Amino acid sequence: MRTWPVPRKTEPAARGIIILLPALLLAGCPRQYTQMRAPPAFTPMSERPPRVVYCNDHTGHVAGSKPFVLGGTCCCTPTQKLIDAYHRDGLLLDYDLGRLKELYSGLDIKTAHDHRDCNNRCAWGPHILQGGNCMVPPTPGTQHFEEIITGRFHLPEETTGPH
């Protein structure tokens, strides 16, 4: 008959370890520590600029778009030049620069008038498109910039990591 190698009588400490070991193995590492999403296979990026869906200071204002906070797709920093462009397109005719700035500050939205170069990772971030309170134009030459102008976001990592 085959004999089981584990002794019947073990010391209490050893017994505890034997019980603990399978429990640890079963519990494993927390999911958020171990599951890192594999990157998609490399696809060369087109050199043709993508269509600007959400305009900002770097892409230049897209004619005919109204402020994002008012249901449009414009995320440009409010300036007199921008107000003039809205008016030319027949938009926001009852707004002047002061009122537009007040609208943003009333919604606690920070613009390039407040700070810059945060790439929307500041205390007011993320970008308003992502539900945050930061409308500072993202940094060109970053993935985040490409995402903001196209409105196509890579899903955030599920990993939350240790606290």
Place this chain on the structure above:
Amino acid sequence: MDSPRRNPRKCSALPAVLLLCLAAVGCGSSARHFGRQAFRRHDYETAQMFFEKNKDKADRNFVLYNLEWASAAFEGGDYLTARRALETAAEVMRGYGGSTEGIISLIANESAKMFKGDPFERAMANFYDGLIYYRWGDYGNARAAFHQALMADASSAEDHREDFAVAQFMIGKCYQKLGEPDNARISFEKARKAYPDNPYFSGKALRDHNVLIILQLGKAPKKIAAGPAGSLDDRVRGNYRETRAKVYANRKLLGASSCAVDLLHQAKTSGRTAKDTIQAAKGVAKTGLFAAAAATQDDTSAGLLLAALLMPAQADLRQWDLLPGEIHVVSAKLPPGSYTFKVEFFADGKRMNDFRQVWHYVPVEEDRDTLLVFRSGRNKANGHMPPRQNPVFRAENDEDLASAPQN
């Protein structure tokens, strides 16, 4: 022969050993570990989030935590956070450790001391700081930061004190912007002395240039243990293949990159300090104790062996390993406007296809220089785009306008 059945004590050791092994390996559950993993995947936002968790941890790695946080923020384009993290790290790096640190290094492992980085690491922290100021058009502060980088490198070996060429070059650019052409010329000459083949270090060509591209190639030089009983540290080149890059703006070649600083060279010419003498002495003593223990036949052998084992001679192998291996530059003149920049990296003359980067709508402004910083990496600028998600619509308080997002 004892069977496990007959000797329960022997058998019970097996799970205990397994448990210890598991505990030692762990889940790799440190924020730094995951931050580094994310950084290597070019997911700088996640990396920044992980590194930020450690930023206030006041232990011997405080500087390292802040430097890593700064790296992730800088590469991810969050220059505001990068500046803050670099400032915090620089404050400690500049500080004098006091006599306590000297005593610690005598009686304990070198790694028990507060990490302050090698001269080239301190120079790089100041260099990044300078780049941020330069980007903001604050040329006075940028120049000061680049000077700090040179000062940090001044503790290198005597022949290599002014070879941090990229900082010299940037000081020259700052002087040009500040309207001091003579000082600019002197700085460019110093940069050219270190890298005579770099075509961008010529003041004449640079005068009209308004676009400056800093390219970070490869991985940081790796710190390894060397010398007696591994008591000293040495550096070897990080594992990377890319040797140069070409930059295009709107499909037109802007220029091929030229090396402005090789961090391995900087690391290797850091110069030996009193710390290294102490470490070497500890290493020799440790080796001597081992030899004595082997040669001795009496009871003192065990004592000598124990003393050798306990002798803390191990070199400090901590390093800011998120740095690149080399820094290259490209400089050009472009009319103001919006550009698509393409960067291609080459290894042994062959183009590295999955290293190609394309960035759209990069503005070149009229009133100030455009500084762009790119870093090489496989699969970094992937053209794969996920489907568009509906953004969070915000308008609640304005009934004048439509209530649904227009696209």
